[in-house]
Amino acid sequence: MDRISRTTSIRLTLLAVLSAMIVGAVIIVLSDITSLREGDFGTAFGTVLDAYSALFIGSFGSLRALSNTISSTTPLLLCGISVAVAFKAGLFNIGATGQMLAGGMFSLWVGFSMHGPGIVQIPVAILAGALGGALFGAIPGVLKARTGAHEVITTIMLNNMAAFLVLWLLKTTIFQREGRTDPISKLVSPEGILPRLFWFLDDRKDLLAHSGFYVAILAVIIFWWLLQRSTVGFEFRSVGLNLDASQYAGMHTKRLMVLAMMISGAFAGMAGASEVLGTYGYASQNFAGNIGFDAIAIALLGRSTPVGTAFAAVLFGALQAGGRQMQANTDVPIDLIVVLRALIFMFIAAPLLVKAIWRVKAAQTVEGQSFRGWGA
């Protein structure tokens, strides 16, 4: 992307976030029915300020807040990269959730069946997670390359299959914790638990952030290297931008499709590993939560670039961490975070609307290249 359109796109993204915050403020005011009825706008606006400052303090205002933000950001970032890799290769991976579940189960198995030392067990467990995600990601890749089945459909279906597969596995004797009847797994052996990020602060057991964050940062670097330095990354970008021209150029486009889905799945699988090995120490039925879907918004918000995706993941992680503080400090419910995320997503998807609101004069229209996957 040349410089002009890049600055325009960054500006539009920031304005989209700002627009969402403003609409969010209006919603906070409108939902404060008591103040509105009494015509007390001062209080209503005060609530907005309180809510947003609580949001900020709860995400960056203290070491604990920072730790919470890091905890929420880690899996979002890994899954965001997962979706972004696929976008770059022209594929729309909605299956990060499924791949995360698959990767989580692989690393869980390594986590409770191996017993140290940590320096061996942790890397093996994380790589197992990447492998699980890659294998699960390969399925929609192969289906698309062989039969033309659209990955949007197949990945959504595979998400459901993964969820039920996990539920079943958690009831088998291999995975289920002894003495339990509900679907809950054995514990990861102590050597296999990802070390705390703030291990040097012994008396702060409340700082839960773990070294899965390093994995996420490493993933950003790998993603950057893949796109900018590697040969296969060049092929991904070509295929993502123009499939016909890539075929003409002699690229093995079908093989590349499968490979892109596998690499995408590997990143999501590492998100699963990080959650199982770091955040929980075991697996329950829905340890993937909504992360795989938030990741789509994150990749779009970050325009599928390594740095952009990282910033977007931090934003979403901060909203999640700060949201809890906001709910505790003010009457504004945490659901506002969901609304904010939806609004950001909406404004990102409607660049013309943002341009009209803020009267941005752009020399070139910035195209949402990320959406290419739909047409394929």
Place this chain on the structure above:
Amino acid sequence: MQLELRGITKRFPGVVANDQVNLTLRTGEVLGLIGENGAGKSTLMNVLYGLYKPDEGEIVVDGKSTQFLSPADAIGAGIGMVHQHFMLVPVFTVAENVVLGIEPTGKYGTLDINKARAMVREVSDRYHLNLDPDAKIEDLPVGVQQRVEIVKVLLRDAQIVVFDEPTAVLTPGEIIEFFGIVKTLLDAGRGVVFITHKLKEALTVSDRIVVMRRGQVVGEVEPSTATEGQIAEMMVGRAVLLVVEKKPAKPGKTVFNVEGLHVVDPDGRAILQDVSFDVREGEIVGIAGVQGNGQTELVEALTGLRKVSGGVVSLDGVDITNFSPRERHELGIAHIPEDRLRQGLIGGLTIGENLVLTRYHDAAFSNGVIMHWDDVRKLSEDLVKKYDIRTPSADMLASTLSGGNQQKVIVARELSRDLRLTIASQPTRGVDVGSIEYIHQRMVEARDSGVAVLIVSTELDEVMTLADRLLVMYRGRIVASVDPLTTSAMDVGLYMAGSSPDQLKAS
């Protein structure tokens, strides 16, 4: 009506697309606006049509200074625009398309389709456009679709009709019909602006020709006295060879052999039937034909992009019928594809990246895992210079280049290595005069260095002048093989239409 553009300047980041342009349009005359791609013709017309707001200058209609803030203002002032790419809804009928936006309504605000039909019929009859209001757009040939666009413009009461590259999509017969329509418009007192880069056509229909170069009007010429060479020189800024200069071919041994090639479409219908020919070292073989007679599929089959259902393709005696595009490429086959934006280039990649698109995996640029971007940069800076690609840097996106320069990128990539065979399909489609000359010279150069060259083109002039041997395709078969030096364009035209000069003489 008289409309003047005075001192129009339009800047985009990094370029001045229009620089103090003055232009006068009048009803009752045909103004030819000519210039290379990127000379600023389209920008100027977009200013005139209210799509761009000029940074400086004014628009004066019949002595009154006005501003066009939107196409609606321009239409209101009597300007009509027929774009190169038609703005029609394919599944709607002619009448439905024509009234879009100005729908005649009956009681309760419903569409009065009978009135719409009558409107189309009335205009169609008055200007002899011969349109059926109930025909669906998708069933109509391109030439007829263009007439629908013309009716649209006329119904909105356009006094001056602007045609942007109107002949680019038309067959030779349709072009003649189009000139007839221009004449009718003039007789009815309308004005016409004819934007083109085809010199011959501009000279045929215009009353006045204005030449643009690099955002400026460089002069006005009188069609009755001007020559093609003169105008071409004004467009490019230097003398241009309009005819290819080449020595007689010295063909060597056969390099490329195609024997009994058959290709069928997914429904099993034959697209290519029993196509056989060969190309020797140091000769250019041209394939002529009206578009859609199997040339696209032939090139795809020869370059490994399409499955062959029968026959043998061989290079230097090696059977390569089922080789992949990359294997063919490695054997020394270059391919300049027919559609440069769909196949030849990736607009979202840089010029440098595009220059290695077909050989990025070579040991020189990649060890299989890591790209050696420094080496790519070295090569691309070299090629940009050697092939005269006009760009500030090889790191710019390919999409920022003009059509001619994009084509030069492809030519540079494909011809700048050891070759046995070059397959070029429509190598100069949509390319400006200067670049056409350049690309033709490169083809002849390749031939003279002993490469076998196959050129497929629907531009008869192009293959007639370039080819040493000319084949004609009709309905998926090679129907004639002639010597372009001793055969007239007329006779080749007959073969292209599925007939033959002998047949004509016999009857």
